[in-house]
Amino acid sequence: MSTVPVRTGARRVLDGLTRPAVAAVTVTVAIGLWQALTVLTGVPSILLPAPTEVAAALRGNRADIARHLAYTGYEIGLGWLTGVGVGIAFAGLMAASRRLRLAVYPLLVSIRIVPLVAIAPLLIVAFGATLYTRVLMAAILTFFPVTVATLDGLLSVPSSQLDLLRSVEASTWTQIRHVRLPNALPSIFAGVKIATPLAVEGVLLAEFLAASQGLGHAVLQAAANLDTPLLFAEVALIVGVGLALFGLVAGYERQRRWSDGTDGLGGFGTRGGGAPAPTPERALFGAVALAALGGSWVAGTVVVPNAAVFLPSPSAVAASLWETPDLFLTAAVGSLHKLAVGWALGALVGGTVGAVVAFAPRTRPVAGPFLVGARVTPTIVAAPLLLVWLGISFSAATVLIALATFFPIAVATASGLTTLPETHRSLLDSVDTPRRARLFVRLRYGVPTVLAGVKLSIVSGLSGVVIAEWFVANGGLGVLVNQGMRNLQPTLTYAAIACLFALGMVLFGGTTLLQRRLDW
Structure with a gap:
């Protein structure tokens, strides 16, 4: 009996903390455990340095x-602003x-669907480092x-508002400014937040x-x-x-009192805003666009100097x-x-974390900082660490791919297991549904x-x-991409990228068909 007030008091203390305070406490505890682990196990600093050693290295250099930080931050800022500005304008x-x-x-x-990181060697060869x-x-x-996210938002507008403006003969741009854009802001913010770690990853x-300077160059040297x-x-x-960068976007979003509500899963072309036309018309315009793209490619090989x-x-x-x-078949396999192995590992860990967050809501303030960290951390930063720990190996590749796929699976699982409508939840409560049956309905x-x-994790x-x-x-195909550019064999690089695109289309398309079939 005496333990009940203590437990209740502890919960009141936790509930009284703000989310930033809980995040700060969680990170502090994690750093403390890290320090204790390095001291108690005596692990060599070449494998796992203590936080105090990391802080000392930071001060000493x-x-x-x-x-390096100023240079990389400048590159990221320019690229991010350019991509966001052009993307929103083109969507308009x-x-x-x-x-x-x-x-x-x-x-x-x-x-x-194509891993756009594969074009980095092409850009370096074409425009220099x-x-x-x-x-x-x-x-x-x-x-x-x-x-894509902005266009989906601009087209997902209540028809009654558009009908009202059309009735007074408002121009297309007036409709965009006064109706489409305000309604699209949540989707725009979702797309910008998804793009934030991609800008960091592109520069790195x-x-x-x-490169001869910047944090990416410094990391490789270390x-x-x-x-x-x-x-x-x-x-x-x-x-x-x-x-x-992510905090700036999220803070501005909170000031505007909008929320995407998707934890990064929105704005991926899964909404219907971008395809309002009948299928034959979409196919016709798509074929015309592909033909124009192919024609531009052929013309570029003739017109562009040193193409x-x-x-x-x-x-x-x-x-x-x-x-x-x-x-190419051997490389693709x-x-x-x-x-397959990396995705399975990432899905296992991500699905487990997502299920824990969904079924134990009190773990969300603790898991939140780590999920946000996983969201904004470019996958590529793990490569140097894995080289030190595991060397060039299949295990290192598996872990890196698992890190790339972990977040979307974790967030989708947590979100999916909590999507049961409130009316259905109340109905299940009223008939005293067994726990096993309730779990099946949530699944x-x-x-x-x-x-x-x-689908996000495949990309x-x-x-x-x-x-x-x-x-x-x-x-693998990635080796062929890099090998082709290093040996000045762009044909090899483009062929490998085409194989990556085909692989992505098959996996993404198959998952999309399955999703539509199971979309209740």
């Missing part, structure tokens, strides 16, 4: 780190022009999620591949020198940059696939094997949302495969 054009939307939207959704190349990489990665990836405390300090700063270095003709790419099918309603997370997993095969693993 603060001048160099500050210089598509919302205003139905024909443009029908022609371009399917291409945007299709391109998003310059500041503008890294900014362009960040802008490209940011552009697609912002554009370009710095990893070819890993090569086996200076693990400094490596941890620089990785922590990268995570801090992502958190700061042979980075832009082979479509016929040359097709010939490469036709003449060496075994090479290797990449698929890594993806039944949660499956479509979980599958939406699976992030393919990007993880490419990054893993560049830095911590041997074999």
Whole structure:
């Protein structure tokens, strides 16, 4: 009996804490456990430095780190602003022009399935290892999620409001400004938040591949020198940059009193806003867009100076696939094997965390900081750490891919298991439904949302495969992409990217069909 007041008092204390306070306490406890682990186990600092050693490395190298941080932050800021601005503007054009939307939207959704990190070597070869190349990489990665999410929001507007403006003959731009844009803000914020870690990842990836300054370059130097405390300090700063940028977006969103309510799962082309036309018309415009894209590609090989270095003709790419099918098939099987094992590990951990958060709501304030950290941390920052711990190995690739797929599965599971409508919940309570049957109903309603997370995890997993095969693993399509550009064989690179696109389309399309079939 005496324990009841103590437990109640503890819960009151926890409930009285604000979410930032709970997050701060959680992170502090985690750092304390980390310090205790390193002291009690005596693990070498080359494998796991203590937090005090990381702080000492940060202080001892603060001048160099500050210089690298300022340079990388400048690149990320420019790329992020460019991608967000162009993405929102282009979405507005598509919302205003139905024909443009029908022609371009399917291409945007299709391109998003391709691991866009694979184009980094192409940009470096085409434009050199310059500041503008890294900014362009960040802008490209940011552009697609912002554009798709913004367009979905602009087209998901109550028809009654549009009918009212049409009745007074308001122009298309007036409708966008006064109705579509205000209604689209939650979706825009969702897309911008999804794009934030992608901008960081784009810059870091370009710095990893070819740069003489910046945090990406500094991280590689620390890993090569086996200076693990400094490596941890620089990785922590990268995570801090992502958190700061994400926090700015989330803080502004809260000030505007909008919330996407999706934890990053929205704005991925799963809504119907982008495809209002009948299927035959969409197919016609899509075919025209593909033909125009192919024509531009062919024209580029003729008009662009030195195009042979980075832009082979479509016929040359097709010939490469036709003449060496075994090479690409073997590489594709290797990449698929890594993806399957890494995705299974990420799905297992992510699904478990999501289920715990869904069924034990009191764990959310504790799990929240780590989920946000996982959301804003670029997958590529794990590559140097895995090189130190596991070397170039299949295990390192598996862990990196699991890190890339963990977050969307965790959030989708947590969201899906809590999507049971309140009316259904009340009805189950009224008939005293057994716990097992109640669990089955929650699973039944949660499956479509979980599958939406699976689709996101496929895209992030393919990007993880490419990054893993560049830095911590041997074999696979990612190796062919990088090998082609290093050996000035762009045909090999483009053929490997085409295989990655085909692999992504098959996996993404199959999951989409399953999701539609199970969408209750």
